[in-house]
Amino acid sequence: MSCASTHEDGHRLLERVTVVANDRVTEGVGLIVLESPRVARAVRPGQFVHLRISTGTDFILRRPFSIHRAEEDRLHILYQVLGTGTRALAEKRRGEEMDVIGPLGHGWEIPEGTAHALLVAGGLGAAPMGMLAEQLSACGVAVTVAQGAPTAERLVGQGVFEATARRVLTATDDGSAGEHGFVTGLVEGALATDRPDVVYVCGPEAMARIVTAQAAAADVPCQVSLERLMACGIGACLSCVVTTTDGQRRACVDGPVFDAAHVVWDVSEIPPKH
């Protein structure tokens, strides 16, 4: 089997889904599992779904969420509670229904000949990386994960990384797990020691930008998953623009994964967080 993927986007589906489980992972973060046979079988690492969380005017706009893992008929979504939509998501109970549109977007690519990959996740940046780590590992790619978070409790998604990666390196802002400091402090060492063929990064843009520069300095290709405000999710409204060296691109269809070397980092495009 060739595991190289250049990611051809498939058809998006509209599916009525049922909540199988919805558990608190840590303060302000949950993991919801949805029975979603059609989307779960079609989704690829790095793609996302657009979720209509509830009815009413607050929910006319769907909310975008990465797929953390897809397991047979089920989608696993790691979510951070921020506002109206994610608060409502945290209230969902087993058996409740919602609908999703997906899979959406352009996900991670696995370049031909990849033998070793470095995944760099900051905070909820771990969300789109579980499925990627699983696919790389299934394809025989040696995976190193460098993960950072404010505290040990906020190192989310560690189960899948421990199960798939050859090495998991951690850093926390308060020193409660791993190195004391930022995840970017782990990257140069991992680049030098592991000599990866590709770097994948997701997390706060200040961090992703530094990792992009670190990968470029080591002459290793780097892919980044970016978050933007998304209204339509299908390329029609231009709310999700990302400036690249090839011009303006829409994160919902041209991304959310981009070649990091092509991103023109522009703070005015980053959605504010509470």
Ligand SMILES: Cc1cc2nc3c(=O)[nH]c(=O)nc-3n(C[C@H](O)[C@H](O)[C@H](O)COP(=O)(O)OP(=O)(O)OC[C@H]3O[C@@H](n4cnc5c(N)ncnc54)[C@H](O)[C@@H]3O)c2cc1C
């Ligand atoms: C491709 C993509 C994948 C994402 N994957 C995940 C994920 O796996 N887990 C996760 O927790 N979050 C993810 N997000 C962010 C998530 O969509 C927002 O946090 C969520 O929509 C906020 O909704 P809300 O109603 O709770 O908050 P609101 O009250 O609407 O807003 C809360 C904050 O979230 C920001 N926000 C609102 N809507 C969006 C949006 N559509 N995109 C980005 N930020 C927004 C706002 O700027 C605001 O500061 C992803 C976003 C994108 C674009």
Ligand code: FES
């Ligand atoms: S969200 Fe509408 S164009 Fe991307």
